[in-house]
Amino acid sequence: MFLTNRAFRWAGPLAVTILAAVLRLWNLGSPHSLVFDETFYVKDAWTLFNHGYESTWPDQADTLFAAGQTHIFLTAPSFVVHPPLGKWLIALGMAAFGPDSSWGWRIMTALIGVLAVVLLMLIAKRLLGSTLLAVIAGFLFAIDGNAIVMSRVALLDNYVMFFALLGFGAVLLDRDWHAGRLAARVARERDAGRDPGWGPALWWRPWLLAAGLAFGLTSSVKWSGFYFLAAFGVYLVVVDALARRRAGIPFWWSAALLKQAPATFLLTVPIAVATYLVAWTGWFVTAGGYYRDWASSPGAAWTGALAWVPGTVQSFWHYQVAAYTYHVGLSTPHPYQANPLTWLFMIRPTSMYYRGSSLGENGCGTGTCSEAITGIANPLIWWAATAAIFYLVYRLARYREWRVGLILMGLVAGYLPWLMYLNRTVFQFYTITFEPYLLLGLTFVIGVILRLAPTDAAPAAASGDVTDAAVTDASLTDAAPPGAAAPDAAPAQARWLVLAFLIAATVVSAFFYPLWTGTQTSLQYWQLHIWLPGWR
Numbered sequence: 308m309f310l311t312n313r314a315f316r317w318a319g320p321l322a323v324t325i326l327a328a329v330l331r332l333w334n335l336g337s338p339h340s341l342v343f344d345e346t347f348y349v350k351d352a353w354t355l356f357n358h359g360y361e362s363t364w365p366d367q368a369d370t371l372f373a374a375g376q377t378h379i380f381l382t383a384p385s386f387v388v389h390p391p392l393g394k395w396l397i398a399l400g401m402a403a404f405g406p407d408s409s410w411g412w413r414i415m416t417a418l419i420g421v422l423a424v425v426l427l428m429l430i431a432k433r434l435l436g437s438t439l440l441a442v443i444a445g446f447l448f449a450i451d452g453n454a455i456v457m458s459r460v461a462l463l464d465n466y467v468m469f470f471a472l473l474g475f476g477a478v479l480l481d482r483d484w485h486a487g488r489l490a491a492r493v494a495r496e497r498d499a500g501r502d503p504g505w506g507p508a509l510w511w512r513p514w515l516l517a518a519g520l521a522f523g524l525t526s527s528v529k530w531s532g533f534y535f536l537a538a539f540g541v542y543l544v545v546v547d548a549l550a551r552r553r554a555g556i557p558f559w560w561s562a563a564l565l566k567q568a569p570a571t572f573l574l575t576v577p578i579a580v581a582t583y584l585v586a587w588t589g590w591f592v593t594a595g596g597y598y599r600d601w602a603s604s605p606g607a608a609w610t611g612a613l614a615w616v617p618g619t620v621q622s623f624w625h626y627q628v629a630a631y632t633y634h635v636g637l638s639t640p641h642p643y644q645a646n647p648l649t650w651l652f653m654i655r656p657t658s659m660y661y662r663g664s665s666l667g668e669n670g671c672g673t674g675t676c677s678e679a680i681t682g683i684a685n686p687l688i689w690w691a692a693t694a695a696i697f698y699l700v701y702r703l704a705r706y707r708e709w710r711v712g713l714i715l716m717g718l719v720a721g722y723l724p725w726l727m728y729l730n731r732t733v734f735q736f737y738t739i740t741f742e743p744y745l746l747l748g749l750t751f752v753i754g755v756i757l758r759l760a761p762t763d764a765a766p767a768a769a770s771g772d773v774t775d776a777a778v779t780d781a782s783l784t785d786a787a788p789p790g791a792a793a794p795d796a797a798p799a800q801a802r803w804l805v806l807a808f809l810i811a812a813t814v815v816s817a818f819f820y821p822l823w824t825g826t827q828t829s830l831q832y833w834q835l836h837i838w839l840p841g842w843r
Contacts, residue, residue, distance in 0.1 A: 319442040320428050327424040327449035330820070331417045331458040336410035338825050340373045342680060343659035345461045348394055349401075349412045351387055352461075354380045356398035359589035360596035361385045377406035384597035388630040392527035392586040393463035413461045420458025423469045424448050427743050430476045431750055434710055437759050444750040446809070448743065450816040452823045453684035457739040459824065460659060460680065466528040468740045471535045474521035475717050475743075478539050481514035482709075486550050493554040505562035506551050508570045515543070519575035523582025530634065531724065531740065536579050538720035542713075543575075544568045590626075591619065598626040637732050645735040647725040651693045655841040656683035656735045660825055670827065677833040680825045682736040686838060687815045691808070692745035695752040710761065714751060717744030753805055758797040 341349055346369050354362040357378075363385045365371075371379055396415045404411030428445035432438060448454055457465045488509055496503040518539065525532030548563035556562055590596040602608045602618035602625070609621055645655035660680035664671040669678075696718060703711045721741025725733060754760030821828050822836055837843050 315442075316438050319438060320425070320445065323428065323442055323445040323449050324421065324425055326446070328421045330449065330455055331420050334824060334826075335413050335417055335459060336408065338660060338662070338678065338680075339409045340660075341369045342460050343462070343657070345412070347387075348397060348463060349461050350380070351385065352394040352397035352412070353377060353401055353406050354385070355391060355394050355589060356402060358382070358595060359593035360599070361387045361391075361394070362595070372406075373409075375407040382595060384595055384599070386597050386629075388633045389463060389529050390527045390583065390586050391589060392524060393466040393529070395586075395589075396466060397461050413459060416461050416465050417458045419465050419469045420454060423454070423458075423465070423472060423743070426469070426472055426476065427746065430472070430479060430743075431747060433476075433479060434713070434747065435751065435754055435759070436761050437754065439757075440750050440754045440759055443753055443809070444746055447688055447746050447749065447812065450813060451685045451688050451742070451746075452816065452819050453682060453689070453736065453739055453742055455820075455823045456659070456680060456682045457736060462736070463528050464737060464739045467525055467532060468743065470521050470525035470528065471532060471717075471721065471740060472743050474518045474525060474535055474539065475713075477514045477518035477521055478543065479713065481512055481518065481543075482546060482713075484514055485509060485512060485547065489547075489550050490554055493556065503554075503556060505558060505566050506554060506556045508566045510570050510574070512571075512574055515571065515574040516578060519578035520582055522575070523579035524586075526579065527583050527586035530631075531721075533579075534724040535720040536575065538716060540571065540575060542716045543571050546709075547571070587623070590623070598622050598629065601625045635728070635731070638730055639732050641732055641734075643734060644732050646729060647722070647733060648729065650722070650725075650735060650738050651696070653684060653686065653689050653735065654839065656681055658682075659736075663830070664827070673829045675830040676827050677830050678825050678827045679822045679833060681822050681836075681842075682734075683819065683822070683836075683842065684738075684742075685812055685816050685819065687808075687812050688749070689745075692749040695749040696745060698752060699748050708762065710751065711748075714744050714747045717741060717747070753808075756797070756801045756805055758801075 350364055350368060350372060351361040354360070354364075357380070361384065363381045363383045365379055365381065368379065396419070397412060400411045400414040400416075401408070404414065406412070424445050427448050428441045431444040432441035435441065457468075489506065492507045492509075493503045519536070522532055522536040522539070525535055544563055544567070547567045548560050551559035551562050551567075590599065594600070599622055600618075602621040607621075607625075608614070608618065609616060613621075643655060643657045645657070649655060658679065658681050660678070662669070662678045664676040664678070666672070666674055669676070696715070699711050699715060702708065703715060718741050721744065722738075725737065751760055819836060820826070822833065
């Protein structure tokens, strides 16, 4: 059923990329109004582009802005609590197409969404070794509603997702780089008759530098990016410890913690922090930013041992503390807030835009019409991915497969920190930051069903396509699951099951697509999508 040939290796990913682009770019400028939190980020992006810092706007600014009055911003600084990088990227589209173009203020977010689909396919190919599974992962991401909506509104979370996924890919590439060089260094020491001791500290790890840069970019959009840096920092220490154990180093855990971990820290954290500071260049080089001259106000400057710190640095630190205080204390009730405990089950998706019309109004041709943008994922894909993640938790405990562990670490970084803020005002659409790992988990399970999923039973080829045979890699433990048979051995029922799932997911996406894009429908059609009470 699943024929693979040389043409499919490029035609499959290309078709998925085109599909993702069409679903994200079609009618992107509609509605021509600021949707949900675009009221903050679009206007902030435009003042950032003009002033170098975010400034305030007069009353009724949203209506005036949408009407083309885009230069009515004031010079007084505005207190914003997210770093500037995402808004700089939004501003690029506005500069290219004009600030009065709703296409212009959304285009960069849409392009990032398309690139994320391509990136996920590249990661899936590297991780799972199969073009077919990579195409399936990209296809699910391309047609999912959460990904489509977050690519069609000028919010920041799509950028967080993309840069974090870049960092995830860099960590994946570093894994082979690190393991191979560590084993070779230890082998050389033994061949020379020397005791390798704790093993070497590997300093030249370019993919770790790339990961630090990527996670720094993530944090320069939203502070939640630092959770990815911290989580994968811990992951890298654990991976190094296990690699040293496989190499036969007696004190492998203390070696990883005391010898390699400091090097890993210096390869990732400084570049991440530097990237974050560079993102604030506009604030540093201008004089009008919020709290820019805080240290100059009477009684504000630090005294004692810290009196030597430049006033600009003191003011910047004060700003960061104020933003952090705001973040952890945000508990303003919102009708569409969603407790993080419910995110995996999609109980309360976010309504970002809704306009009802009567017959003859706004082109309505029926009794009552609706135009909605609802941040709801494809239910079939989302719930299947959630089930897959619970299965992977079991599978990790049972077989300790490194691929499963890496996928789950992406979920840990993007999801678990939010469980510390159960009383904070948060929304379902924040899940876009960890959706790629949900889909990687689902794709892995599909690979298990098709007997394409690689196991940890034996070494795998460093590169190449694996669609006609299973791939394997060096084991972290002696435990390995069954199922490494060639895909030809997969039962026909399994292949039909996967095909049926993909077709059903496509049909569900087509059914929901109008509610993801603000397309006008009848009120009755909109009501057909209220599958749970919280979706209203």
